[in-house]
Amino acid sequence: MLEARNITFRYGPREPLIYDGFSFSVRPGERVHLDAPSGFGKTTLCRLLSGYLRPLSGEVLVDGAPLPARGACPVQLIGQHPERVLDPRMRMQASLAEAGEMDAGLLARLGIRDEWLTRFPHELSGGEMQRFCIARALMARPKYLIADETSTMLDAVTQAQIWQVILEEADARNMGLVFTTHSRPLATRLLIP
């Protein structure tokens, strides 16, 4: 189980508290839609759950243990801005290698073309970069996947294609899935199989 226990968070000592004694949990295989208006802290929660931010107090636990300080995190985040999480000076194959063993089948299913592997991030479009971020997150074999507006920059065809892959992987590995989206039709599709 992925748990946030009594977490408190703010961005600075004089900033307002965004989370104050907040608790939340996700079971393996469960799908959760986080829904709130823009600016209410959905992304902040996603970052707290995946270890990108540390709560001021309280804890984030996976199966009762805190997130590890080293090695691949069992909670992987796929964010809204792939250009911010790829090293601009690393070729795509090097960025992928960070997650371990290359999974050629997965890359193919995500529509990643071989010629993109030797490119730098700025030589790819936002949607192409996002496919790599999804591949990297899945190759790290997470127990929980946090998808924060993951397909918001993708066209409808690509969106359907990558969600199909994410949902198949989530089902096959009994992965818990937390997602945010502003698209009501998409949320409905993801929650009701």
Next chain:
Amino acid sequence: MERGTQRTHQDHQSQEVHHHHSHAPHQAHPGGHHLLQVEGLTVSFRMYEDAPAGGLRAFLNAPQRTVDVVHDLSISVHAGEVVAVVGASGSGKTLLADSILGLFEPNALVTGTIWYNGERQTAEGLRALRGRGISFVPQSVACLDPLMRVGKQVRGFRHAGGRAEAEARARRQRELFARYGLGPEVERLYPFQLSGGMARRVLLCCALMDAPQLIIADEPTPGLNEELALQAVQDLRDFANGGGGVMLITHDVELALRVADRIAVFQDGTVVEETSVAAFASPEGLRHPFTRALWRALPEHGFAAPVEEGVHA
């Protein structure tokens, strides 16, 4: 090319289809020309082949090849019109925007012709128009300076008109912020303190600061909730209704259909179908297989991921 264009301009009133598109009769061409017209745009990149083994000499002489990303693309925008460019991510939509704005990567080769307000433009001309006629709403929120408070970024600095102009710009910035639901405290924030939706509204305010004639909006809505996204495109619609032109580059077909006059469907570097909004009522009205795949993949229609290669982005 120049003479041929003058001839087609004269035929505008009599021909239903011209410059690869048709439009409703009420959409006039003030001054007898389009606000923006792009003809035969091709963008390619010089890239290095993988360097063959063999030390420094081989490395320095690594062969280059040219990769076509946009090819033979034509599109036009009339004053008073929203043209939505929809299509697969990675199909070169952003490069179209960059070309119109004269933003070229050092290794890009760009050919084709662009007219603005009836005048054929050079690369320098397009650069000069940027911010003085043509404004841009970029796709990436990383376009904001991370080290500058956002109010100041929207106002700009070093004004020729001195204090009076600086104050006028501050007033305009506050008006725009208020209109887009950004509180007065937001102008003191740095970009990292903004939510994704707030950052996009700040970018839109930047574009509107200098009262442009043409707005190129590259994906202005991701990260906005439905209400704000609708408001953002409605603001572009209002801008067009006030006589401006808008090229709305988006992957969001549904949203495009709500505000645009015409839809240009973009795939693999070119416009494969330029059609009226009405044609999207059902897949039967759509001509190109990719346009139909796009329709069927919408979550509310079927969420169908096409299996056949060649349709995928």
